[in-house]
Amino acid sequence: MISELGHFLLIAAFCLNLGLIANYISIKAVLVGHTSFFNKLESLLLTLLAISFLLLIISFVTSDFSVKLVANNSHILKPALYKVAGAWGNHEGSMLLWVLILTLYLFLFQFSSRNYPEVLVRNVILVQLSIIALFLFYILVLSNPFERLEFPPLNGQDLNPILQDVLLVAHPPVLYLGYLGLSIPFSIAIGFLLTNDHKINIVGLIRFWSLTSFIFLTLGILLGSIWAYYELGWGGWWFWDPVENVSLLPWLLNLALIHSVLILERRNSLLNWTILLAIMGFSFSMIGTFIVRSGLITSVHAFANDPSRGLFILLIIFLAITSSFVIYVTKRPNYENSMKLNLASKELWIVVQNLILLVIAAVVFLGTIWPFIIEAIFDEQVSVGEPFYEVSLIPFVIIFAFMLPIASKIRWRRKNNGYVRRLLILIFISSGLSACTFIWKDFNLLTFIGLFLALWICISSILEFISSFKSKLPIIKGLKSSLILNSRLIGRTCAHFGFGLLIFGVTAVTSWEIEDIRNVEVGEKYYLKSYQIVFKGVDYSVEKNFKRVSGSFEVYKNSKLVGTLSPEKRLYPSRNEVTTEASINPTLFNDFYMVLGNKLDENAWVVRTYIKPFISFIWVGVILIALGSFFSVFSFTYKDRGITL
Amino acid sequence: MRFYYFFFIFFVASQAFSIEPAEILSDTKLENRARNLSSNIRCLVCQNENIDSSDSEFAKDLRLFIRDKLVKGHTDDEIEKFLVSKYGTYILFKPEFTGYNIFLYLFGPFIFIFGFITILFVFLRV
Numbered sequence: 001m002i003s004e005l006g007h008f009l010l011i012a013a014f015c016l017n018l019g020l021i022a023n024y025i026s027i028k029a030v031l032v033g034h035t036s037f038f039n040k041l042e043s044l045l046l047t048l049l050a051i052s053f054l055l056l057i058i059s060f061v062t063s064d065f066s067v068k069l070v071a072n073n074s075h076i077l078k079p080a081l082y083k084v085a086g087a088w089g090n091h092e093g094s095m096l097l098w099v100l101i102l103t104l105y106l107f108l109f110q111f112s113s114r115n116y117p118e119v120l121v122r123n124v125i126l127v128q129l130s131i132i133a134l135f136l137f138y139i140l141v142l143s144n145p146f147e148r149l150e151f152p153p154l155n156g157q158d159l160n161p162i163l164q165d166v167l168l169v170a171h172p173p174v175l176y177l178g179y180l181g182l183s184i185p186f187s188i189a190i191g192f193l194l195t196n197d198h199k200i201n202i203v204g205l206i207r208f209w210s211l212t213s214f215i216f217l218t219l220g221i222l223l224g225s226i227w228a229y230y231e232l233g234w235g236g237w238w239f240w241d242p243v244e245n246v247s248l249l250p251w252l253l254n255l256a257l258i259h260s261v262l263i264l265e266r267r268n269s270l271l272n273w274t275i276l277l278a279i280m281g282f283s284f285s286m287i288g289t290f291i292v293r294s295g296l297i298t299s300v301h302a303f304a305n306d307p308s309r310g311l312f313i314l315l316i317i318f319l320a321i322t323s324s325f326v327i328y329v330t331k332r333p334n335y336e337n338s339m340k341l342n343l344a345s346k347e348l349w350i351v352v353q354n355l356i357l358l359v360i361a362a363v364v365f366l367g368t369i370w371p372f373i374i375e376a377i378f379d380e381q382v383s384v385g386e387p388f389y390e391v392s393l394i395p396f397v398i399i400f401a402f403m404l405p406i407a408s409k410i411r412w413r414r415k416n417n418g419y420v421r422r423l424l425i426l427i428f429i430s431s432g433l434s435a436c437t438f439i440w441k442d443f444n445l446l447t448f449i450g451l452f453l454a455l456w457i458c459i460s461s462i463l464e465f466i467s468s469f470k471s472k473l474p475i476i477k478g479l480k481s482s483l484i485l486n487s488r489l490i491g492r493t494c495a496h497f498g499f500g501l502l503i504f505g506v507t508a509v510t511s512w513e514i515e516d517i518r519n520v521e522v523g524e525k526y527y528l529k530s531y532q533i534v535f536k537g538v539d540y541s542v543e544k545n546f547k548r549v550s551g552s553f554e555v556y557k558n559s560k561l562v563g564t565l566s567p568e569k570r571l572y573p574s575r576n577e578v579t580t581e582a583s584i585n586p587t588l589f590n591d592f593y594m595v596l597g598n599k600l601d602e603n604a605w606v607v608r609t610y611i612k613p614f615i616s617f618i619w620v621g622v623i624l625i626a627l628g629s630f631f632s633v634f635s636f637t638y639k640d641r642g643i644t645l
Numbered sequence: 646m647r648f649y650y651f652f653f654i655f656f657v658a659s660q661a662f663s664i665e666p667a668e669i670l671s672d673t674k675l676e677n678r679a680r681n682l683s684s685n686i687r688c689l690v691c692q693n694e695n696i697d698s699s700d701s702e703f704a705k706d707l708r709l710f711i712r713d714k715l716v717k718g719h720t721d722d723e724i725e726k727f728l729v730s731k732y733g734t735y736i737l738f739k740p741e742f743t744g745y746n747i748f749l750y751l752f753g754p755f756i757f758i759f760g761f762i763t764i765l766f767v768f769l770r771v
Contacts, residue, residue: 232698234663234698236698239693241693242693347768348764348768348769351764351768352761352764355757355760355761355764356757358756358760359753359756359757359760360753362752362753362756363752363753366749366752367749370740370749374745377745378745380733380734381733381734381735382734382735382737382740382746383687383734383735383736383737383738383740384738384739384740384749385685385687385693385695385738385739386684386695386738387684387685387738387739388738388739388740388749391739392750392753393753396753396757517664517665517666517669518666519666519667597663597665598665606665606666608663608664
């Protein structure tokens, strides 16, 4: 009954959706003053989808194995949290979540658009409703999550054990909030083009929604990365897996969008470029879903193995992307470029950095689809993996990172005399400091460059913060108002500083990681750098849905106990799969990372130990980037605040 | 319960698990070269994993093969060439800089230079 109701609500939502689209297309039907009525209908649409999704979760929690999706992805012994997460740990459920979040954004958009012309708002809602309709249609025709089984099994097939993890419960919804957050800038861009009135100022709207999306995208990618770090047992945090790559594409484009909006806001130029970025951002979100969902790529993320689905999704995306580009080409504003730039103008630096972000995205995209292209054209198989991306992206990342402090430092409308000398001094100091590191370590050019860039970005963003903060408002006027007025500066400093930390963490981990693989007997002691490690023994136990063997290790430094680690192996009988659970002792500067390998005989095991220096800087850096965007969201545009620069 | 333990231990023990201590060469220079090589070599029976991190027998055989060749004095290039001739270009994570792959490598630099010149023309009116 529950699942039939859920299915019925989906159909009802689709009908309502079509009705709303019809109304918005025949513009005259929406009279001024009736918008609130339509807003209520959109809230109804959201409610229908939310209840439908809730009913799916209920089917999972009550383990109703007569529903095909539950039978395939759940198990009676699975912990309750993962039963709930099972609702989106599969193709059909995640597509329903996808549509639900699209509608949620439509609902939220209405609040942010109160002060904007009705003609624009109506167009934006129309575009967003059309996207929702396409995906809802797909769900109803090819991917019904509420499908029943004629002969329900006694027990389900369980969720892939490596996905049974707290971080992965949150990872898909957060990432979807990021992907789909880009649907609003997309709809704004298309809606704006459709109005034919290019005087409307859409900067504030695009800025708000692209930053919101950027926060979730960053956090979503971070969650996946941390999960890979401790679950896959190799201590890596980025694998250049196709699925990781496609999540990076909208992130890069969104990053470019956020910064090009700055120029649009101050100079009222680059409108076309910003609109194009907004269109491309969501297009890449959809292409990402297509690659993940179509089964083109086999990975833990590939749920759909039905080729007709892949084809259908491809059609939807093709339709959405081509029509939006046709709209862009035919309706784009015809504006004369009024910028007069020279080498010292901020715009030029931001535009070039935009270009680099786009180049990186293009290389990642081409690398990801290259194997398919070559197979289709030449019928040959090639692989494109980590070593390729390292070689072809590192030069661009270096140029990008080097430009960042300069681009950030240059003032919009002032003379920049004297900056060159200060920048040169700063470059000199940072390179000198990073060179000092090699008193203790062997010299390596890439390590040196990485350290230099990290210092260069961190130091200059802090100096910039100090000088800019003072110049705006004295702190005496009240901390709160000072924070609000400086929220953009705080956001920028935070994000750029975080980026510096990220570079530092990546450099340190790749350069100075220590690895140790050995056979260890119970009771044996061994040394790793200045640490002494004692293998105390192994322990077997049986949990509700898995069995585990866990080793117990004590780590001493100068005969003082620093930590106890218990790396595990788990067997999930329902799928007959073994997973490794690394044990990590994280400190600010070092992660102690242990993995239990093979059992050699009654007493001896293979043990892998890693010391990962400064890996926490990667996580902290990324969190600061998200936090910086968060501060920036809550500032308004300069024009709104009435501040002239 | 005891039966389960037995089953579990048996199962866990039968899993090969990435690099093992017995495989590691005592000569650190050669071992580093082996690691460098392995990071570029795909485990053909896994999903997007190099042979260093893979648990499969295939990866283990290749790891031993590489070390054997290194000890015998073969160069990195020779080993990669041999693997490509045996398994095809699919085995390398970094495609060789030949034929259609040249396009893949030059794509990034090309759009960067093209874009940069466009920016100079549009904004600076050189």
